[in-house]
Amino acid sequence: MTRTVSITEVREDAEGVIGRAAGEAVAVTRGDKVEFYSVPAATFEAMVDGVRAASPGRAGRPD
Numbered sequence: 570m571t572r573t574v575s576i577t578e579v580r581e582d583a584e585g586v587i588g589r590a591a592g593e594a595v596a597v598t599r600g601d602k603v604e605f606y607s608v609p610a611a612t613f614e615a616m617v618d619g620v621r622a623a624s625p626g627r628a629g630r631p632d
Contacts, residue, residue, distance in 0.1 A: 571596050576604060 572589070573596045579586050586595060587607070595607045608616075 571606070573598055573603075575599070579607075 571594050574586050576597055576599045579597055590607070590609075592609050594609075594612065596603045597605050597607060
């Protein structure tokens with residue numbers, strides 16, 4: 570399950586939020602709306618690689 574925190578909590582203690590996430594994604598909210606997700610670098614890179622591999626004409630192309 571994705572942890573959810575408020576943008577205020579991130580502003581006040583970003584390092585603590587990251588530490589408590591323990592390598593998992595965090596949904597950052599403003600009000601009741603998710604504004605963005607914070608994901609570990611390795612997760613983001615794997616997602617980008619997956620999108621590139623699935624994109625026609627992009628597989629194997631350098632950045």
